[in-house]
Amino acid sequence: MPKESQIIDTKSLYINPDRGVATLNYSQNYFTDIPSLINSDELKAVVKLYLASRNPDHDDDAFDNASANKFIDILKKVLFNDDSAFDEYDPKDILESVEELYSYYRSFLRVSVINFNDNKILGNEFRTVDTQFNDLVRKAYRILEEKLQGFENRTYRQVNAATNATVLVQQHDWQIPEGYDELQDIDFINTVMLRPPMMMHTKSNKREGVFSEVKENPIKRFHGQRGKWYCYPAKIGESLAFIYFNVDYLVNGIALSNLFELASPDEIEGQKPDMILLFGLEKTEGMVSHYYRDEKNNMWIGEVPYTDKTTYFGYMKKMCLTLHNLHQIYNGRLPIHGSMLKIKFTNGKEKNVVFFGDSGAGKSESIEALQELADDKIVSMETIFDDMGSFTLTDGEPGVYAQGTETGAFVRLDDLSSAVAFNNMDRGVYLNPEQKNARVIIPADTYQNVIKHHHIDMWLYANNYSDEVGIHRFDTKEEAEKVFIAGQRKALGTTDEVGMSKTFFANPFGPVQEPELTKPIINKVFTKLFDQGVYVGEIFTHLGNDKSKDALKESAQELLDVLMNN
Incomplete structure (x- = not known):
């Protein structure tokens, strides 16, 4: 697990730089104007992370050596036309740092979360809410950029300034068997909005080994907290799978939406799944992936440990399919x-x-x-x-x-003809596109x-x-x-x-x-x-x-x- 000091973990913002993921909980805090954004604790936390990522011994930009409070104070002065911002720092240095901060934040997979149970009105408009926040962040960046460079841009790029994706989550009353009570509070993903093409990265890019059976139910080792785990309810063939993933595996969890059909609330309420996957358990037997057959409840339970190796999407996909295939074999298919x-x-x-x-x-x-x-x-x-x-x-x-x-299809980029690759580019989720065994998931x-x-x-x-x-x-x-x-x-x-x-x-x-x-x-x-x-x-x-x-x-x-x- 990463060091706590390297992680932002508040009710409204979670960032793990080691895994390159971030969640923004709009149900806890949401900004509608630039003053509230620039004065927020959330922005200060991001600036602190950014400044800590810089190397002062090799960084000639004096502004990057400022404290987080000083950094933000200067940005406020620039935004509100206070020329005293330039008494200490050159506008070019400030602009360079702003550009680097903007790029640093956008290097994460950033997913906003809205809880449908907390606010059904907000939930019904979750795409609009997320788009408006992206517009706000982009606007703040452009105002700073143009004031610091001294002229208006002639070319504008509508990048995903705040988030790459947004999810609507909610609680469901499903048939929880005895012994599975720890899953009760975990939110289910109701709806997903992606902003493709999405370029995402994981620490591993290859799968190893074969999944093996264990005789003890992995559910005994699950102690996940709401907001730190999410459930993607997938329809795999005609099987119903509840895929629980640690928030640090957000890349994998979001990528699922391009691969497996998301089950509707009606298909979850009052139902018992055919299989459950626990992805990112901190303590697993031998720190390898296993499955368990729960004969009493007629379910298959999979576990994948929290390691750098298992960040490769193939682990999530193939464990899901292993559980499904075992379910099929036991049903004569x-x-x-x-x-x-x-x-x-x-x-x-x-x-x-x-x-x-x-x-x-x-x-x-x-x-x-x-x-x-x-x-x-x-x-x-x-x-x-x-x-x-x-x-x-x-x-x-x-x-x-x-x-x-x-x-969907999870394929090697090298296997695709240029025609197929380019025709599907604007719908794809790309994983480690610059590396060997680069993959894309396309509908x-x-x-x-x-x-x-x-x-x-x-x-x-x-x-x-x-x-x-x-x-x-x-x-x-x-x-x-x-x-x-x-x-x-x-x-x-x-x-x-x-x-x-x-x-x-x-x-x-x-x-x-x-x-x-x-x-x-x-x-x-x-x-x-x-x-x-x-x-x-x-x-x-x-x-x-x-x-x-x-x-x-x-x-x-x-x-x-x-x-x-x-």
């Missing part, structure tokens, strides 16, 4: 690690294609290659799921149907389409290790099962693995944890698909050996020919 597309071609054909494989196998790259090759032959390409879905067996037609889990489909019962026309294993080119259809169920269950791939550095690896059913998020329960479901699904003549095969992506993607384009061309002509 088969979790699928892959992507599903509904493609409509200009020749009238329509095909539902599932790409299957572990991280880095080439699922996303195959889709991109297909899209680039077939741009003039495709009417539409709808993403049913981008990373995780499930197959459900039925007695009648279609025999097996597929559903998704997420309404992909509506929740209604994700959970529809989709038939399957083709199921392809993404093979990134073979020297072959094109696609290959398996002749027998046994041949297909062997490849899919082996889950082979060449790791590409998106996790902690390197070189050739095997993962049971290419899915370390559920099937690996319960292989004996999963095997009979796998067998039934393959039997049904082969009985119905569904194309089950593999696509050779070559990404484990060939970074040029030329071979992948050849494979995508063969796939396109099969899809359009069969």
